Amino acid sequence: xxxxxxRAASFLLVMSWIYLVLALGMIGLALYNLTRADVxxxxxxxxxxxxxxxxxxxxxxxxxxxxxxxxxxxxxxxGLVLLAIAAVPLIIxxxxxxxxxSYWKNIAVMVLPFLYLIAALLKRSEKNxxxxxxxxxxxxAPQPAKTPEPKPAEPExxxx
Numbered sequence: 235x236x237x238x239x240x241r242a243a244s245f246l247l248v249m250s251w252i253y254l255v256l257a258l259g260m261i262g263l264a265l266y267n268l269t270r271a272d273v274x275x276x277x278x279x280x281x282x283x284x285x286x287x288x289x290x291x292x293x294x295x296x297x298x299x300x301x302x303x304x305x306x307x308x309x310x311x312x313g314l315v316l317l318a319i320a321a322v323p324l325i326i327x328x329x330x331x332x333x334x335x336s337y338w339k340n341i342a343v344m345v346l347p348f349l350y351l352i353a354a355l356l357k358r359s360e361k362n363x364x365x366x367x368x369x370x371x372x373x374x375a376p377q378p379a380k381t382p383e384p385k386p387a388e389p390e391x392x393x394x
Contacts (some may be wrong), residue, residue: 240357242353242356243357245353246300246309246353246354246355246356247300247301248302249300249346249349249350249353250297250298250299250300250350250352251297251301252297253293253294253296253297253300253346253350254293254294254297254298254301256290256293256346257289257291257293257294257296257297258290258294259290259342260287260288260289260293261265261286261287261291261294262287262288262290263286264282264283264284264286264287265283265287267279267283268280268283268383270277274352280382281323281326281327282323282339282340283321285319285320285322285330286343288319289316289319289320289343289347290361292312292315292319293316293346293347295312296309296312296350297314298315299312300353300354300374303362304360306354306357309350309354309357309358310348310351310354310355310358312352313347313348313354313355314351315348316346316347316350316351317344317347317348317351319347320340320343320344320346320347322348323337323340323343324340324341324344325339332338
């Protein structure tokens, strides 16, 4: 009998595949931005590229963990690490006082780790609250009918 996948398991599976594909894209885009001919190596640009490469490599690993999903604790830890790594360039750009046009992409990069973490948490909570369901129906055994017990005889009061 084949086990049917739940929505939380399917959500984690989809997020893992998306992470695998986008992680490779993130690494490729970051390397392209660092090596093109007209690149201006600014602090914000290099920081974004480095964190995209790190996030992409760890995201690829998180995608593999999500597909295997034997250890949901690893998936949750990877989700938190990826969310923290995605937040670092945003914090650096905010502290540098850059405009919204400079850090909107940092906010967008945080969406994927957040969704991955939610998927891992949903699957975990589903695993904890799952009640095994069997095809057998519980029928209580018939109980023998109870007969009322006779009352103890009361002493008779005889007139004297």
